[in-house]
Structure formats: C-alpha cells, structure tokens
Amino acid sequence: MHVAIPLYPGFTALDAVGPYTVLAFAPGWTVTFVAGAVGPVRDDRERLNLVAEAAYAQIARPDVVLVPGGPGALNAVRDEELLSWLREAHEHSHWTASVCVGSTLLAAAGLLTGRRATGHWAFRAGLAGFGAVPVDDRVVVDGKVVTAAGVSAGIDMALALLARASDATTAKTVQLALEYDPRPPFDAGSPQSAPVSLWRPALDLIGPSMADHATLPTPRNA
C-alpha cells in the first residue's frame, strides 16, 4: 500500500506525523510526503519543516491519500493544484482519509458531498456548508472515506484504517510497537470533558484566523 500525505504551509505537525508513524511501521506499507514542489514545508507553529519528497504530479494515484489539518487549511482551500490532485487521487484511491480540518479540504474538493464525516470539534459543523453530514465521533468511516477528529485523532484513525486495509492483528502489532496505551494526565481532550471556559482559549492557541471560523458546540448546561 502506498500512502501519500500532502503537506501545505501551516499544516499541524502531529496531524501528519501521527498517521505517518502508524502506517510507515506497517509491513508492506510505504508513505510519501508530497507537495506542490519537493522540499521543506513549514508547519503552523513555524518551528518545524518537514520535507516533501515528491511533487503532486509524481504520485498521481496513491493507494491511500491522507490529508492533515492545520490553520493553513484556510488558505489551502483555495489551492487549486492541491484540490485537483485530491480529486484525481480520490478517484483511484482505495482509501481517502483526513485528520482534523483536513476534512474541510476534502469537502472543498467536493469529495464529501452526502458523506458522513468528522473533523476538529470546533470546525466539524462547518462541513455541512459543503454538503457533508457532520458526525460527532473520533473516527468516521463512510465507504472508502475515513475522517478523524482533531490532531491527535489521526493516530486512532490510522490504526482503524490499518485494521480495515490490512487486518486487526497488523494494527495491534503496530500499536504495541508504538506503545500506544494512552494515559492523558487530564480529562480535557474534548469539549464534552473540558470546562467550557477553556473552549475559547484552546481556539486562540490554534490561531486567531481559525477561531473566526469556528462553530462552538452547545454547552451541556445550555
């Protein structure tokens, strides 16, 4: 299985590298970072440069296309080269996947029309504007399209994808190799568990430009 992960300026590093690590550890799987041109692509924190090893045209038909999110997606929805590549790749892919607001990019490419999909908790509802059906779940599978919630959800998604595309034993073996036995020190990873007072500060950390596009869930006590 050949996986292509497109990078664009302002992607969130863990969105790309979580699934990369899971899938690149799987026997027989190869992952390639792609972009408009070969070379380093800067992340949303502007402190990390990950090298795109191939240009889009070099990998037109990967078996799996996996789109990371990040504040840069706000600009990437207008990147016609990326959107065209996504459409072409999706037409032939076995699986098309996203992490976080990567689903917004799939939606902008017209690939989620009528499909159930998820994304980062604050930007999930916005998928409806593209004709998708937003689902409040960590990983959503609709046909060959697999979408994940925010950032760290890409690890869960990649294991679920691996189990479907290979088998459960392979996914469990990778999980053990990566010692993925998570124990978050706090129960604050979703708007359901975190205090409402942290919602806006969390969005501000992602970036003011993103915060303007957020749709906050309804607080439990409302």
Added chain:
Amino acid sequence: MHVAIPLYPGFTALDAVGPYTVLAFAPGWTVTFVAGAVGPVRDDRERLNLVAEAAYAQIARPDVVLVPGGPGALNAVRDEELLSWLREAHEHSHWTASVCVGSTLLAAAGLLTGRRATGHWAFRAGLAGFGAVPVDDRVVVDGKVVTAAGVSAGIDMALALLARASDATTAKTVQLALEYDPRPPFDAGSPQSAPVSLWRPALDLIGPSMADHATLPTPRNA
C-alpha cells in the same frame, strides 16, 4: 521556555513530533530541532526528513532538552558530540526529558545514574545497565528528569511536563486544542494488554537490530 529536541539518523518521527506539537502549542514556549548540523535528518522508516534548524553549538543551554527515541539510538549512544551536548544542556536545564529509548541516550550520557526512569517496554530493563532504576510506568518524573515510555507516550509526557513547568490549565487548554481524547480501536498498546504472541512481531517491526537488544517482560501466565 525554550525546548531543544535533538535529532539523529533513525529517530522515530512520532517520538519527536508528539511532544513538539504539545509544547509548541503552549503560549510562551518555543521548540527548536537541533542536530550536529543544520539540515534534514532522516527517520527510522527512511521516509521522513525533518529539518534541524540549529546546530548543537547554537543552542547550548535550552530550558528544556527533550530526547526522542528510535532504532538510531543504537548508533547515537556512540555519538560523542550528541552525548557532550546532552551533558552540558542537562547541567543548565530546567527540565531534561526523553521519549522511548531516548532514555537510553540520557543514560549513556551518564544523566540517569541512580534515577528512576522509564522507556519503551522492551528496552526499559536495559536502563539498569547504566545505573538507572527502571520503572514500569508511562511517565516517570525524578527531580528535573522526565522520561516517557514508548513512542506515543511522548504526548502524555509533554502534557505532564507542561502542567509542571507552566500549569494544569495551560496543559488542559493545549490538550483540548489538539483534541487529545484518545480512543485506541484496540487494547493492545502495552505488553500487559497485547497477546504475548504479538511481542516478537512488534519488536521485528521496530527493527531487527533493536530486537537483539530487547529485554522482554515476564508473561503474566509464566
């Protein structure tokens, strides 16, 4: 807070990028990838190149030094430039941290003598050979030294470190921004939960060179 993450050939990408993403999202925190020389450093799967933005000498005294693991650590334990930098950085650091077999590098630099520490489940016991006290836990704090279990444990460790170095509210806010509400599709992330039959295949995924250095836990039914 300025965090330096050293990269060496054959590091595991998620070891570095999990904590990077957590800490780089924290207000007032800056993370820099360092190496012997500025430029791309290749990971253990040989499919990812992450750019070191500074040479060791340029960042001699970071507030936090955070060492990733990976099969390349087997060679890096003989990299005197890295070990010297670690010793100097540790002498002045507020916090010294590691993920996975990054703790073996700290140990090889002489920084874990008499200290409680953890690491990847298959390589944790080997820390005793350097005079450390191996602990079966996901995150271990001993003074200013914070060590994490394998690969994905770096995310838990970075949140725990952030809570101590800044405060719990900051850590929770980052956790919510990254939607770190993990839901592994399988319960196979530790040798306690995974079938014993997967232990050896998991080590083989990491790499044959590493598997030769593993110390397997005692099976529960033994």
